Amino acid sequence: MAALALLCLLLAGCGDNAGRFERSAGAAASEALLKQEDMPAGWSREDDSLAGLNVSLSEQCSILTAQRAFEGAAATAESGAFAGSDEREARSFAAIYASIDVAGAALSHIESTVNRCHDEFLDAVKRAAEDRLSASGVSLGPLSSIDASIDEVGGVKAGDESKRYRIAVSVRVIWFGRDFTGDFVVARKGRAAGALFYSTYGTPDEEDEPALTQKLAEKLAAADNSLPAAE
Numbered sequence: 047m048a049a050l051a052l053l054c055l056l057l058a059g060c061g062d063n064a065g066r067f068e069r070s071a072g073a074a075a076s077e078a079l080l081k082q083e084d085m086p087a088g089w090s091r092e093d094d095s096l097a098g099l100n101v102s103l104s105e106q107c108s109i110l111t112a113q114r115a116f117e118g119a120a121a122t123a124e125s126g127a128f129a130g131s132d133e134r135e136a137r138s139f140a141a142i143y144a145s146i147d148v149a150g151a152a153l154s155h156i157e158s159t160v161n162r163c164h165d166e167f168l169d170a171v172k173r174a175a176e177d178r179l180s181a182s183g184v185s186l187g188p189l190s191s192i193d194a195s196i197d198e199v200g201g202v203k204a205g206d207e208s209k210r211y212r213i214a215v216s217v218r219v220i221w222f223g224r225d226f227t228g229d230f231v232v233a234r235k236g237r238a239a240g241a242l243f244y245s246t247y248g249t250p251d252e253e254d255e256p257a258l259t260q261k262l263a264e265k266l267a268a269a270d271n272s273l274p275a276a277e
Contacts, residue, residue, distance in 0.1 A: 066274045071121035071142040078140035078240055078269040079125040084261045085136070086254050092129040101174045107163035109156055115232075116141035116152050116239055134251060136258055139241040142269065145276060149239050153207060156232055160196065160211055167213075168194045175215045175226065190219040204263035205235035225249075231259050236270030 082091060101110060109115040112122035119141035127137045143149035160167070171194045193216045202210040213228040228245040242262050244255045 074269040075121040075123040078265045080138040089130040092127045112139035134246040204233035208233035235266040238266040238269040
């Protein structure tokens, strides 16, 4: 009888721990997002429908939502879009996983998706750039060109592991030229994973993006620390 009671106690404890993790995962994901107070001075909340390039991807290649980027997570969350001067924009994703191994696999999944869908990403970005220019009244004629590239770039250190992918778009017409840069930073700290989208016309700000990346890393660490101990 005593052994049976001990077994029931142990099982109840495990169930309680799992329940506490489920309850804390959603809150931790939300707390890991970048918010207004994390933005550089002068930034403000922006209408999501007006933010960034409106890129459309197939289901197999879509990683532009938290749920698709961080599949298998116990909880995910997305921030709104924020805008600064010179048409700079930023938003963030966050996700909580049941284990460090599964969280690490999520970053590997993003890397493999970027590599596998490289050509589709380029085509989608070019179409989105053309659509945005057309909406601004700029018509691309036969002598115009849109060049795009997607590459993994270094120079970022956040959490236990991190990567940065850079989307560069260059538009040239006879009388007009403009460059667009979008950085997609993914990072993991323990069981918490997150992503920062930072975009701007021209070259990314040398202070804003590193500061936001560091802030995301700090929030992921706090989110991971807030979770119940792994079983």
